[in-house]
Amino acid sequence: MNVLYNEYSAILTFFAVAFLISLIILILSYILNPQQSDQEKVSAYECGFNPFDDARATFDVRFYLVAILFLIFDLEVSFLFPWSLVLGQLPSFGFWSMVAFLAILTLGFIYEWKKGALEWE
Amino acid sequence: MFYNIAINIIKVLTIIVPLLIAVAYMTLAERKVMAAMQRRKGPNVVGIFGLLQPLADGLKLFSKETILPSSANIFIFLAAPVLTFLLALLAWCVLPLDEGKVFSDLNIGVLYILAVSSLGVYGIITAGWSSNSKYAFLGALRSAAQMVSYEVSIGLILINILLCAGTLNLTQIVLAQQNMWYIIPLFPIFIMFYISILAETNRAPFDLPEAEAELVAGYNVEYSAMGFALFFLGEYANMILMCSLTTIFFFGGWLPLVNMLPFYWIPPVLWFGLKTTLLLFGFIWVRAAFPRYRYDQLMRLGWKIFLPLSLGWVLLVSGILFSFDWLP
Numbered sequence: 001m002n003v004l005y006n007e008y009s010a011i012l013t014f015f016a017v018a019f020l021i022s023l024i025i026l027i028l029s030y031i032l033n034p035q036q037s038d039q040e041k042v043s044a045y046e047c048g049f050n051p052f053d054d055a056r057a058t059f060d061v062r063f064y065l066v067a068i069l070f071l072i073f074d075l076e077v078s079f080l081f082p083w084s085l086v087l088g089q090l091p092s093f094g095f096w097s098m099v100a101f102l103a104i105l106t107l108g109f110i111y112e113w114k115k116g117a118l119e120w121e
Numbered sequence: 122m123f124y125n126i127a128i129n130i131i132k133v134l135t136i137i138v139p140l141l142i143a144v145a146y147m148t149l150a151e152r153k154v155m156a157a158m159q160r161r162k163g164p165n166v167v168g169i170f171g172l173l174q175p176l177a178d179g180l181k182l183f184s185k186e187t188i189l190p191s192s193a194n195i196f197i198f199l200a201a202p203v204l205t206f207l208l209a210l211l212a213w214c215v216l217p218l219d220e221g222k223v224f225s226d227l228n229i230g231v232l233y234i235l236a237v238s239s240l241g242v243y244g245i246i247t248a249g250w251s252s253n254s255k256y257a258f259l260g261a262l263r264s265a266a267q268m269v270s271y272e273v274s275i276g277l278i279l280i281n282i283l284l285c286a287g288t289l290n291l292t293q294i295v296l297a298q299q300n301m302w303y304i305i306p307l308f309p310i311f312i313m314f315y316i317s318i319l320a321e322t323n324r325a326p327f328d329l330p331e332a333e334a335e336l337v338a339g340y341n342v343e344y345s346a347m348g349f350a351l352f353f354l355g356e357y358a359n360m361i362l363m364c365s366l367t368t369i370f371f372f373g374g375w376l377p378l379v380n381m382l383p384f385y386w387i388p389p390v391l392w393f394g395l396k397t398t399l400l401l402f403g404f405i406w407v408r409a410a411f412p413r414y415r416y417d418q419l420m421r422l423g424w425k426i427f428l429p430l431s432l433g434w435v436l437l438v439s440g441i442l443f444s445f446d447w448l449p
Contacts, residue, residue, distance in 0.1 A: 033185065036186065113425070
């Protein structure tokens with residue numbers, strides 16, 4: 001029975017209940033109210049104009065750059081998590097190897113800073 | 122087995138329902154406090170002191186027509202608010218309000234919170250993309266880039282806490298602060314964390330995604346009725362969550378101010394609520410007091426100041442703890 005009742009299955013219950021609640025709120029509001037849509041109401045909002053063209057046009061590449069940088073640093077954070085928990089049991093080699101890793105990462109950070117990857121205008 | 126599941130469902134409701142009431146009254150508190158700071162009265166017509174105002178607002182949103190834009194991808198368009206709301210609720214199941222008063226006492230609680238709050242970006246970016254409106258798209262891009270940038274520094278700040286506490290379990294983290302709250306040794310980190318969670322929850326002065334003067338309302342411009350309400354509820358539930366996390370990480374959770382008699386009488390859950398409310402008041406105060414940041418300033422603060430600083434603090438804290446052999 002412990003398989004069916006531990007911390008993770010409790011989270012699954014929570015997930016199911018929260019999902020149902022949010023779905024029920026949305027659907028009830030849709031069903032209970034009169035829906036009268038017309039052409040003007042359902043067109044995309046664009047300050048009183050009819051929409052000129054599709055909104056999925058090109059956008060600034062820097063958002064993409066931010067996403068890639070985030071990937072690198074977030075990986076590093078998830079690498080630091082286990083290290084920070086067992087640091088007390090590690091010999092000093094464990095500490096210094098992480099310092100070396102962070103130093104290499106900092107070098108990369110300085111490089112991207114100098115390259116102007118973090119500049120916005 | 123069914124008995125256990127039924128008990129669990131009731132437990133879930135005892136978390137979600139008070140949370141939704143808290144969110145509702147958080148909006149009232151925000152309007153009241155901001156009104157007081159601007160020497161107005163704020164809502165005071167519906168009920169005594171406007172106490173029924175949140176209910177009236179909720180009912181109004183509930184009785185509105187749901188508009189589905191013709192150019193939108195309907196399925197994703199409808200899934201986005203549900204996802205946002207769901208994720209905002211989901212993080213709450215590992216939050217301890219008192220010793221033992223926790224729905225699911227995960228021993229990887231911090232990791233779980235980090236994972237769930239990271240997923241929040243998906244709700245926003247799918248909302249912006251599926252709306253197929255220029256304002257919504259730009260707002261979602263800005264919001265996603267902002268949340269992602271500050272998540273890095275939040276992650277690095279959490280490493281400091283973990284180094285001091287030596288555990289990922291939120292209850293254990295609070296219990297590790299019995300002698301001294303972490304705000305005292307780690308005060309600069311607390312300041313960075315507080316500013317980062319302001320940016321992470323898209324609050325003023327970092328509310329660029331919603332910049333009403335240029336982007337109308339950002340990613341949720343095409344949403345109406347309950348779709349909008351779910352985003353709104355999710356956003357405020359996230360704010361309360363982030364303040365509760367700050368309480369747990371820096372203010373010793375439910376621990377009293379001083380372990381002495383008059384403070385001992387106040388129940389621990391009330392201590393938790395008091396600290397969280399104080400932090401939420403700070404959120405509102407900041408909104409009333411500060412003008413909005415520019416986007417390039419926001420990114421500069423996130424990447425060029427907070428990232429190197431928090432990385433440096435990780436090295437400093439781990440170095441001090443390691444060399445003095447103070448690690449848990």
